Amino acid sequence: MxxxxxxxxxxxxxxxxxxxxxxxxxxxxxxxxxxxxxxxxxxxxxxxxxxxxxxxxxxxxxxxxxxxxxxxxxxxxEQVIARQGTGAHLVLLLDRSSSMDNSFADRAPSGDQEAKSVVAKRLLDDFVARRARDRIGVAAFSTSPMPVLPLTDHHEVVRAAIAAIDRPGLAFTDVGRGLALALSSFAEDTDEASRAILLVSDGAALIDRRVQETLRDAVARTPVHLYWLFLRSRGAKGIFEAPPPGENTPQANPERHLHLFFQSLGVPYRAFEATSPQAVEQAIAEIDRQETRPITYVERVPxxxxxxxxxxxxxxxxxxxxxxxxxxxxxxxxxxxxxxxxxxxxxxxxx
Amino acid sequence: MRRARLDVLRDWRFWLLAIAGLSLVVALVMPRLTLTRQARDLLLVIDVTGSMNVRDYIEGGEPVSRLATAKRAARALLAELPCQSRLGLAIFTERRSFLLFEPAEVCENFAAMDGAIDTIDWRMAWEGDSYVARGLHSALAIADSLPADLVFLTDGQEAPPLAGGELPAYEGEPGKVTGLLVGVGAAEPSPIPKYNEDGREIGFYAEQDVPQENRSGPPPADAPSRAGWNPRNAPWGGEPATGTEHLSAMREEALRRLAAQTGLGFAALRDPAALSAAVEADTRAHPVEVRVDISGIPAGLALLALTALFGLGALTGRRPERLPA
Structure with a gap:
């Protein structure tokens, strides 16, 4: 009492x-x-x-x-009233490697071409603005994984973190450990809500076998929905078509093999291959449509x-x-x- | 009847009651006062290089690392910033500052920002090098583009050491970005903890584990006097450099030079709670309007009057006045 x-x-x-x-x-x-x-x-x-x-x-x-x-x-x-709505607990896992600073033609952006990171920034910002009821966290990865923001209801700071992604990036793309970091963001999240990770990257690298096992464990413990928005540059190999025999090695096609690895995780997974700003927009609209399961969200009474x-x-x-x-x-x-x-x-x- | 009323007006009790009542009415109708507060837009950069793991602060009798102390200071600063201030966060390692998020309002987003500072870890460093001067220059460039004032927390340990002790040239305009360089660490050198690739601590760096001299660029002027010097085969001398680069102290002198080069202020971080005072002194404030309720002042006056009324009543004794004749 x-x-x-x-x-x-x-x-x-x-x-x-x-x-x-x-x-x-x-x-x-x-x-x-x-x-x-x-x-x-x-x-x-x-x-x-x-x-x-x-x-x-x-x-x-x-x-x-x-x-x-x-x-x-x-x-x-301040009172919080729990309400039912549609939304998700979402971690944005953003690639901050320097290749994101190139355009889709894989060149330094010039004229009306935009860098991939600029496109991703603009569209993710719209995406977050549309999803007012989600709890959103942000993690980044490049040479090393970097936690940026824990899950939060306050989207202003999330958008501030998205605004930072078109700053010059670092050298490498360590997807595996970045994903492990994103999964660990849900560790303290005991809600029944639907959990999703949106991975935005323009490439992939080999995932260490040990990291692969860690990821399988983590995914078994924390079931998530996984979305991969693959910003495919011109000339880069696609993730859907099987390469000719002999070239089908993880070393030659890290993206394709990351895709296969994600498929083998046994969680709902969708990949979107975006080759232009318009395609990215469509993919984000699709994710927006998919992640509409019921969620208990809190509304604040000041x-x-x-x-x-x-x-x-x-x-x-x-x-x-x-x-x-x-x-x-x-x-x-x-x-x-x-x-x-x-x-x-x-x-x-x-x- | 008129006489009776005048009686009341001659009684101090009535006047105290009247003051109390009037004060309460004032408290009720008083509009909220619009005051201006000093808000700040800050970019906070925290050094996450290996030397920040040196445990040379004492907290509650336990040694704590520079990074933990810097984080504590940063969280205290975040808590002290008035609402409508904005704070962005970046980390520094190798030779650049890496922006995690742009400045956002601190009160609304407090929990997320506090959590973000708390999760900063030396494992976020992508490279072992620590070119502090270049990192500061890149942080200044980011702060300039945001725009925000800079608060850069570092111990000033350059790894590898600067060639010939010369600072790299600063291309920006000194003083364009205001801010503060905060020296983290103690003045006495301490060993730097060493970690293996799984992130477990495995002892301390020894003398030959770290570059003691920067051997890129032209050799220093005193090189010919070194033992084993040969202009072609051993331009830096024939023996490995010795030194104390494996021990780390806060390089106050170097940081002061760096602060002077870039037009920033300098403060040494002794007490984490004192950072906000130093930040206030060295960053620009911009006034923001906040509405403040000051109805407490007249209400306090009302309380004072009532207390005086009843307190004096109690003190003047319970004896009735003289009987009416």
């Missing part, structure tokens, strides 16, 4: 709550002038007076309580500050006290006003 309370409600300055003790003061002292009366018989105890007396003390205490709560920054915390509400309550309680104070009358009356005064319950304090 307490945990639930503290999970939902909070204070910005909890130390100020010590001031709540001040709320005892109205029960010790009064806002009204104490006056002696000759005899208790003048003001016999009656229920209404007692109630008013207690009510005014309570009003004083309430005013102090409410001000302190307001000052301590009472708020309802934090609500209750300080003003607390001050309003305090003001109301104080208004009551002020009214009572304005109605306070002295027992000593001028001689001219001898008419019997109406009963002033407020004056019963002395009793």
């Amino acid at each position: 307490w945990r639930r309370m503290t999970a939902d409600w909070g204070f910005d300055h909890p130390l100020l709550l010590a001031l709540l003790l001040l709320a005892i003061l109205p029960f010790i002292a009064s806002a009204f002038v104490r006056r002696g009366i000759p005899t208790l018989g003048l003001a016999p105890a009656d229920g209404v007076s007692r109630a008013v007396s207690l009510g005014l003390r309570l009003a004083g205490a309430l005013a102090i309580l409410a001000i302190v709560l307001g000052l301590a920054g009472l708020h309802r915390r 934090r609500r500050d209750l300080a003003r509400l607390a001050f309003a309550v305090a003001a109301a309680a104080l208004a009551l006290l002020l009214l009572a104070k304005l109605a306070e009358r002295s027992l000593v009356r001028p001689a001219s006003a001898t008419a019997a005064a109406g009963r002033e319950p407020v004056l019963r304090r002395a009793a």
Whole structure:
């Protein structure tokens, strides 16, 4: 119960709550002038007076309580509401090798030709913008694998990471260890959501046998959907057509053999061979269509500050006290006003 | 009736109540104040080369590595940056800085950025070399293109050492990018941990494991005086170079020279929590507007008035005044 309370409600300055003790003061002292009366018989105890007396003390205490709560920054915390929608937990595994800086014609980009990394950047940015409900993580690989971002709901930083991919890359393409890294991003992800890895690369390299076994293990533990967007440069060998016998070695055709390896992993896998910016666009649209399984996503209800509400309550309680104070009358009356005064319950304090 | 009202007005209790009430009304109607805060756009570059594994910081009695300390400082800096500041992250190894993500707003993306800094590891380094000066130059180029101010955390260990101790020329315009070069590590040299290809620690680098002298380019002027010198066969002398390059200390003097060359500030990282003060001093702030609720000030005044009212009431004693005549 307490945990639930503290999970939902909070204070910005909890130390100020010590001031709540001040709320005892109205029960010790009064806002009204104490006056002696000759005899208790003048003001016999009656229920209404007692109630008013207690009510005014309570009003004083309430005013102090409410001000302190307001000052301590009472708020309802940001709430997350789980909703059902369509989406996925997605890790973008991006190739940052220097060949990505060339155009699809495998030349330094010139004129209206764009570098592969620029095309990938633009289209991935659109892709992320369309998939508002996904949790997305980013990993990069080149000569070594590099974790970039853990899975996050906040897409601004994901897009900042995508924006960085057209910076000059490094020398090599270590897909295997990059993939192992992407799989490990899901290690702490216990959700039931569909998990996917989108590998964007323009080439491949041999995967070490030991790394291959590690990958098979990791995939068995964390089933994922695997998408490979292969940005095929002109003249590069395709991944779908079997090469002529004699040339069919992993060394000669690393891309084709990576494709075969992915197929042998036993998880849903699709490869897209993109030879032009338009083809990349189609492939991303296809992935966008495929990854639409139900997902529990969280919607945020922003934090609500209750300080003003607390001050309003305090003001109301104080208004009551002020009214009572304005109605306070002295027992000593001028001689001219001898008419019997109406009963002033407020004056019963002395009793 | 008029007389009675005047009585009330003569009572200090009434005035305290009135002050409290008025303050609360002010607290309720007071608009949020628009203040300007000093936000920053930063590019944070962390050196992940091998010498950053040297454990020459002490934390809670345990030695911790320079990289761990640099990461802790970076996370503290991230937590200290006011909202609407933007932070980008890059790593440095070999001879370049490698941008992981461009600057993004820090408050909204705090968890992801904090996680990203936390996962930085020396294993991300793709090459053993550590050309700090070139790495800094490339970081400056990236910072200039973003644009952002640069915070570059390094121990300044050049591996291999600079030829003749000369800094490579800086092609950019010094001072165009403002920022801070942060020296990580202690002033006393410590051995550098050595790892095998599986990433397990297997001891420390010995003297002959690392290049002690940069033997690319022309030989130094004092070479003819070296033992075994031969202009064609042994232009650097006949004996292997000796030195202390296998031990690493924070190269404060070299880093200060580098900072002067590129127009950056320099600060040595002694306390990870103190990085943000140094960053504040050496980077440009741009004012951003934030709306601040200051209704607490009048509400505090109301509380003060009520406390005074009831507190004085309690102190003035419970004895009733004189009986009416």
